[in-house]
Amino acid sequence: MNPEIQMGKNPIDDHACLKIFLNGELCPLSEAWIPLQDYGYLYGMGVFETMRFYPGAGIFALDAHLERLRQGARTLGIAIPYAVTDLKMAIAEVLEANHLTGTSAIKIILSAGPGPLRPDPTHCDTPTMVIMATPYTPPQQGFQTITRPSPHTCDSILAGVKNLNYLAYLLARQQAKQKGADEVLFVDHGGCLCEGSTTNLFFMKGNTLHTPCECLPLLDGITRQYVLQIAESEGIPTTEGCHSVTDLLMADEAFLTNSLIELVPILSVDQTPLATGPIVERLMECYHTRVRSDANL
Numbered sequence: 001m002n003p004e005i006q007m008g009k010n011p012i013d014d015h016a017c018l019k020i021f022l023n024g025e026l027c028p029l030s031e032a033w034i035p036l037q038d039y040g041y042l043y044g045m046g047v048f049e050t051m052r053f054y055p056g057a058g059i060f061a062l063d064a065h066l067e068r069l070r071q072g073a074r075t076l077g078i079a080i081p082y083a084v085t086d087l088k089m090a091i092a093e094v095l096e097a098n099h100l101t102g103t104s105a106i107k108i109i110l111s112a113g114p115g116p117l118r119p120d121p122t123h124c125d126t127p128t129m130v131i132m133a134t135p136y137t138p139p140q141q142g143f144q145t146i147t148r149p150s151p152h153t154c155d156s157i158l159a160g161v162k163n164l165n166y167l168a169y170l171l172a173r174q175q176a177k178q179k180g181a182d183e184v185l186f187v188d189h190g191g192c193l194c195e196g197s198t199t200n201l202f203f204m205k206g207n208t209l210h211t212p213c214e215c216l217p218l219l220d221g222i223t224r225q226y227v228l229q230i231a232e233s234e235g236i237p238t239t240e241g242c243h244s245v246t247d248l249l250m251a252d253e254a255f256l257t258n259s260l261i262e263l264v265p266i267l268s269v270d271q272t273p274l275a276t277g278p279i280v281e282r283l284m285e286c287y288h289t290r291v292r293s294d295a296n297l
């Protein structure tokens with residue numbers, strides 16, 4: 001099940017009473033109003049971040065998420081209308097306004113703002129900023145996956161930007177769901193595994209932790225970076241490279257990462273079961289230690 005959409009059973013009903021931040025004001029989600037001419041709506045022009053709030057530890061890797069938002073916005077030519085300190089205060093206000101003290105998912109969405117109906121973003125000069133937060137329940141213990149061709153190539157700038165245009169990912173997820181799977185693994189035209197639709201991929205083979213390299217079309221996830229650091233500090237050799245589906249099927253264990261689900265084992269690929277092993281749990285424990293030690297409350 002999509003860990004981001006899973007934030008509520010029926011997102012509209014469950015979240016109508018939520019308070020959100022919209023362009024500097026807190027307002028109920030049910031009353032939030034964004035012009036139809038917003039280029040986020042018309043053309044998917046915008047960036048977003050999804051982060052996890054941990055009770056007692058705060059939002060993990062908040063600075064890294066805000067930095068990725070800034071970089072993505074710059075790539076799309078959107079100016080973020082708030083300083084980092086203001087954004088942090090706004091996030092805290094949203095959590096407080098919704099009485100969110102348990103595990104929560106926070107989403108920041110920055111779109112280019114309203115512009116002309118014909119596609120000309122040079123006239124979009126008032127970006128729209130939204131911050132939402134909802135209680136978050138982590139997903140089940142493992143994911144069934146299917147493979148699909150990657151919608152991107154290496155030279156696609158969009159692969160590395162967490163942008164609002166998720167259509168190709170959504171369609172792939174829909175296909176996964178129809179096949180009873182939870183996530184998609186994208187494979188590029190050369191047969192190399194890239195990433196999931198909202199996740200990065202890792203697998204253990206022998207004593208080494210493998211992950212697709214950044215030369216492939218993928219989002220360099222913040223969790224991915226932490227897992228690489230943690231593995232190295234645990235003395236587990238890591239390597240970034242090009243790996244086939246066959247490499248993955250022969251792995252000793254494999255898992256997916258993102259900021260909400262953390263680390264989740266892969267149970268199968270295209271209905272072929274995958275081996276499970278102890279490394280994901282060990283890395284998960286270290287990840288939780290890191291979350292606590294980086295507490296920013």
Ligand SMILES: Cc1ncc(COP(=O)(O)O)c(C=O)c1O
Pocket residue numbers: 050162195196197198199200218219220221222223224257258259260
């Ligand atoms: C396409 C894609 N890859 C990877 C990730 C994982 O990124 P992160 O670890 O920063 O959450 C995401 C997150 O949503 C994503 O959308």
